[in-house]
Amino acid sequence: MRLSAAVLTLLLLPAALAAQAGKFPPDTLINTKVFPHTTPVTQVIGAMRNFTSDLGVRCQFCHLGEEGKPLDSFDFASDEKRTKQVARQMMLMVREINRRVDTLPRAGGVALQVTCGTCHRGVSRPAPLFTVLGDIGTTSGADSAVRAYRALRNRYYGRAAYDFGESSLNIAAFRLGQAGKFDEAFALLKLNEEQFPTSSGLAVFRGNISLMKGDTSAAEAAFRDAIRRDSTNNEARGRLRAIGRP
Ligand code: HEC
Ligand code: HEC
CATH class of the missing domain: 1.25.40.10 (Tetratricopeptide repeat domain)
Incomplete structure (x- = not known):
């Protein structure tokens, strides 16, 4: 049973990936591991735009696609690029940081939130x-x-x-x-x-x-x-x- 389920997943996955190519914004999320699959696509794309401005990059820094080509020619679900894999870890890290930040005793009621930009400040590899x-x-x-x-x-x-x-x-x-x-x-x-x-x-x-x-x-x-x-x-x-x- 287990084996056949795994084989089935393997068979279906490429088909699902292929089905998405050629439409932007996509109707559904395919390969998100941090965003729940039910997250509205517009919300994910909003977060992506924040990534680009926080890191001073464009979509193809993390995704397969060519500069100047329309976004519907990009393969956003692919995890091929190292930078996308790093970004996913960074998303989890930021989540952890904010969980910790929430426990700080603070004056006033202003919510503090750490974002990619807190460290990156417009560059992809933040360093002094x-x-x-x-x-x-x-x-x-x-x-x-x-x-x-x-x-x-x-x-x-x-x-x-x-x-x-x-x-x-x-x-x-x-x-x-x-x-x-x-x-x-x-x-x-x-x-x-x-x-x-x-x-x-x-x-x-x-x-x-x-x-x-x-x-x-x-x-x-x-x-x-x-x-x-x-x-x-x-x-x-x-x-x-x-x-x-x-
Ligand atoms: C710094 C890296 C980075 C940049 C820049 C970036 N993305 Fe992403 N993107 C990611 C990561 C990481 C995920 C997967 C998130 C997850 O696993 O929940 C993702 C997922 C997506 C998805 C969902 C794909 C799927 O599996 O369904 C879309 C669509 C997307 N990005 C579009 C964009 C667009 C459009 C831009 C440019 C405006 C962009 N991204 C810029 C890192 C990036
Ligand atoms: C606490 C500080 C901090 C936060 C917050 C942070 N980053 Fe980073 N990030 C770094 C540092 C430092 C590096 C450089 C690591 C290195 O030099 O290898 C880095 C590297 C990266 C890289 C690899 C760049 C490359 O060229 O190798 C990506 C992609 C990235 N971050 C994405 C993100 C995204 C997306 C977010 C928000 C979800 C984020 N980071 C939030 C500190 C941070």
Whole structure:
């Protein structure tokens, strides 16, 4: 009995999948594992539109289909794409998070809800800018990291996706320095200087990375730069004392 039921399912499934191709929006849901099968299709499509804006992608990021082709040529039921499989896990994760969030003691009665956008903020792989640049600097070198920064800034400045404030490039440079990637680190600091030419804190980063490199003279010059830019920078003073050049 069991076996024949399984065989029957196997035989019927492709037919059901094929029956859906060519109609958008579909009449029924075929292969949803998180949305109950009785969920109105319009509600599912509404959720899908939220996915695309939260992740800054289009339907074909997760579904089989071609850019520019009508949606009725897409195979939305297929689980072939890895990203769709990840998205399904993410849906379950978000459900778990919200269950936990509901237990928080909160002031006021405002319901808090975590969505895909809470983390993703318009990009498909959410990560701090310093992590993105540190990874590119490590694997592809200084020029690639600088190019990537400019491209990301052009595309995302003013959006919530990445922090283009002063600290991102400083932190990326610091981490590259810790990994012994000094050329890459200094290239990112130089880029940051273009935007924050009077920053005292940036000069301290330059000094600290010079120390990592073992270049005490460059470090001294950088710490003096920091004090010139801001005479109240006690961190720079402390550094100068620490290297015996107060
Ligand atoms: C980030 C990934 C992602 C994006 C982008 C996305 N989807 Fe989906 N979609 C999914 C997942 C995951 C499911 C399955 C949900 C489940 O298992 O309950 C799904 C299911 C569907 C279904 C139901 C398929 C079935 O089995 O009947 C339709 C229709 C659909 N998506 C349409 C769209 C449309 C239209 C877009 C673009 C506006 C879109 N999706 C964008 C991940 C995505
Ligand atoms: C708690 C934070 C968080 C929430 C909420 C969240 N995500 Fe993610 N998501 C991540 C992180 C972090 C990654 C990157 C994982 C990695 O680098 O491999 C990721 C990766 C993904 C990816 C893979 C992207 C790729 O290119 O490999 C997809 C697809 C995705 N998320 C979909 C969703 C969807 C859809 C939702 C809402 C249902 C969602 N995520 C909610 C944090 C989150």
